[in-house]
Amino acid sequence: MIPLSYEAASDFTEGKAIVKMKNGNWALIDLTGKVVKSYSYPTVENYGEGLLAFQKSRDGKFGYMDEQGNKVIEPQFSGAQPFIGGKAIVNVSDDYKNHFGLIDRNGHFIIKPNYNNLLNLGEGRFAIGKALNPEKPYFGSKYAIADSDGHFLTGFIYNELAKYKDGLASAYNDQSTFFIDKSGKRMEHLPNVSGSGTLDFDQTLIKGDVDFRLLYFDKNGKLIWKQNTITPLNHKYSVVEHKYKPNKDYLVYYPQVKGIEHPVSVNQTLMSLSAVKEIPAHAQLEANYMGDFDVTYYKKNLLVIEITGYNYPFGAAHGMPVRKYTHIDLQTGVLYQLKDLFKPSSPYVKVIGDIIGDQIKSTEKYSYVFPDSYKGIQSDQPFFISEGAVNVYFAPYEIAPYVAGFPTFTIPFAELIGIINQNGDFWRAFH
Template sequence: MHILISVNILMEKNMRDIKNKFKRYLRNMAIDKTPKLYPALKNTKEGNLYGYIDETGKMIIEPKFTTAYDFNNWGFAVIEENNKWGLINTKGEYKIMPIYDYISDFIEKTASFNKGEIMGAIDEKGDIITKRNYNFVGNFNEGRAVVGLPTKNGDSKYGYIDADGNERVKIELILANDFNEGVAIVKFNEDEYSLIDKEGNIINNYKYSFVSQYGDGLMVFQNKEGLYGFIDKDGNEVIKPIYKTANGFVDGLAVVSEEGEFNGPFGAINKQGKYVYKPIFSDIRQLGEERVALGMGIGKDENIKRNIYAIGDTKGNKLTDFLYLDVGNYKDGLAYASDEENTFFINSLGEKDIRLPIVSGSGQLIIKDNLIYADIDYSPYYLDKNKKIIYKPNDLIELDKQYSVLKFKYKPNINYLIYVPVIKGVKNKEVQNNINKKLKEMSLFIPINDEKQTKELIINKDDVLNYDYFGDFSIKYFNKDLLVLNLTGYYYLLGAAHGMPILKTPSINLITGEFYNLSDLFIPSIYWVSDINKIIKEMIDEDKKYEYVFKDTFKTVRFDQGFYIDKENLYIYFPPYEIGPYSAGFITFKIPFSKIDNIINKKGSFYKSFN
């Protein structure tokens, strides 16, 4: 009897294994016979939307998605529409309706998703592979993905699943890294790090303050004094801890610094701890395929420098002079690079490959099948390998038969780029000129700590700025005579923990040229501020969506308060840190007009401009 039960159990297990192997076989098959399609941007009055083009540049799936990823081998692509994520086929039909809060791009033929507090994973056909709900699902790497479940005390414990969704490493870890070279660094407890195999078997334990992911045969460790060195699987200190910063080994090299400042100096060592590149560089990037980018600082700021890069190999040979302001990773012997004027491909010797397109502007180039994807100056487009542009997004956004908005690129410097809205179609040209003059002034960004820029923006092509700035715009709302724009910007001061987003939302009467203030929406004789304050305070107190608002920080709306409107609602917003944390972004309160109908000035110019 016991033998029969054991045989049945074994047969069931074998059948499950066969089914799982067959599923993996099917997932690995590239069965999509349809033409290749590629995500392509179109600027519209509804926003910046993506559709899909074919290899000739013809739009096959009309633009309606705010995010669109490449199609996978089964002919499905992840998209975002109306702040929800789903999956479409090459006909634009939904395989998964956009019901998820997020779906990642496919990595190792799987993608993670989240819906509310639930996370899971799907395969390339859109089928859910996870067997239960998690509160965390990472990307797959070497056939394993980190998954997490909440604990009673509010923390999480982690384990690993395989490509079929089976839990292969028990969910009991307090820290879990991706697998690399068949092993992963984890923590079962606070006292030590452990190295495990793909079944969760412990290979070794390490009692250090920090141990990095395993790679290229070694791991970075940190001692009690805060210095970094390198150990092998057995825990032997192969390279003594003398560095203040250290990255893991790639292609036999590790980037280290004995000083630990933002700009180094950095060097690169081999596995014997000897410098292959002396510590004289302000940056070293490991590019893959046995290539590195060696950065030297430029500019007058002694503490924080920009870099210009030379290409070197992993044997210590500098292959080029310092020519490039940006360099991408190598793939199949090519990498993209940028100088002050152009972006192009370089070969394994670091030389410009003139057979492939050289495009004006800065950004990245990626070879996709027979096309080249150019994400240049934050404007993505496509070329063929004969250097011909086959698709480029429109610069003119039509609002109706009369009005349109032109995207004018203002780029005085490689690190300063703004797309300025230019209104067209206003009958009174003086009004139109005044509108555009003010929009340009609102779009430009002047750092408050730059003495040279106190009154006007003066940026020269050769200036080495200690910050990056990118500004853009979109159409927030248009109806009748009213145009509401979304002027966005991102300011990053070199060396800062993060940049600062900037938002301005001018409401413009296209007939009169008026730029409305919030007060223009309300009856002049009524103190509308107290009514709006009361509504916002109630929302903060009663709506869980606003539980992250700092206690007692909201006092009152200002007369120059940031706001915008649509047909039925007023939106009041506050920038990061004003009433909430940076991570909350622009905290926005949506107030229906029906709720403030008694204080709206319906005879006023503002209200009548869109009604």
């Protein structure tokens, strides 16, 4: 509809969008791409209800102007969101300690800029966030609800709130997820689900997305479907999902194998690998952790389970992912290591190391590997079995940038058959 001709472009709001022209100026355009007005300021953004946020200088404060470029509110904010319903959320902080407030079209504060966060929930309601730790605001907030006149309707009792729809909003605290009305009153006749997440009306059903799992309720709040927690392998063996959430910021789904001869040692190992450990219930943790698992391979007596996790220190640019694989012999309860696949005293470390080295040199898809960073593999190198191959992988940053994730190298068994112990328990577990 509009040719590729802008350096940047916002979403359309009320039939208009802000774009950055190739000459560096900003412009307000209509749905046909016609320029309504152009502006020479270094930053113009967040159009709403005829007003635009702007900066006079690149490092300066934000103010608001009308569509014709006339200054309406003097630049004085470090952040300026669009006007919605005659109100706009602004930030006056000069550092990482936020000071959010709510202003009217004259720039007067309706809610003073004293808060760690402020969210427009729609339907004339706002979520006001007070820092859990004022010295470490990146730990997050507890939220209260206020109306558009700045009157507080609740205390600071919510961890998160979703937008209002038809007078109801989804909210959660440290214990559960539920619906509230516009006064903040909990709707007792609707679902109340243990855990953190959202509830949403989905046609004739209520959809729950709580602690990274889906549930569905009927309109009366009766549970009618949830995700399966059992992965059957055959008539004898299955993998059962267990949930561990000792703290609002620590959640692990961990596997337990059912039907094996020696379940205690195997299942205790799976719990340990899944980071099921003692965590204080009510303390504010320094990081958020989420763990999960998946059955990635099952053949004959060999079960391979992938255990994943993500550890995010609050305030960090990003967290660190975790990936581990267990190779379980369902008949004996043995957990195999890489060395168990090969003949005793075989040079499997050098053989695999050389194959990976050749793949890095000859395969374009591995061009992301840091130059001269690959030095071979370790005897206990992380690995996993898949159909017809062994896969060797490295941790983020080990030989490649973070964005590369876990660099993984697939080696067909055919390339290793000379050193594989074909009479060994590991090989015979799935061959």
